[in-house]
Amino acid sequence: MSKFFICICRHFLLLSLGMNIIQSVLPVLPVIQIILSILLVAAILLQQRGSSLGGAFGSDNFSSAFHKRRGAELFLFKFSIGIAILFVISAFLNILA
Numbered sequence: 001m002s003k004f005f006i007c008i009c010r011h012f013l014l015l016s017l018g019m020n021i022i023q024s025v026l027p028v029l030p031v032i033q034i035i036l037s038i039l040l041v042a043a044i045l046l047q048q049r050g051s052s053l054g055g056a057f058g059s060d061n062f063s064s065a066f067h068k069r070r071g072a073e074l075f076l077f078k079f080s081i082g083i084a085i086l087f088v089i090s091a092f093l094n095i096l097a
Helices: 002-017 019-025 029-046 053-057 072-096
Strands: none
Touching: 002 072, 029 072
């Protein structure tokens, strides 16, 4: 089932994007994935922790659940989501090509 799905996706990708675009992206794709992974790790590590260690062991920690992101924290949150989406798309392109 998964090989069939990959074959169908590859066929659709080749028809929609064209063979020239895919062949030009393939040599650069590993470099793009490395850069995206470094940016994703940095964006995740720069985010503040809102919860304490006690929440991991079952104690109640309701103060961190009602936290509103603002400013740079909101930017880092949205940036990490965007980079994660780009990383997943590049991983799918690497599988399909």
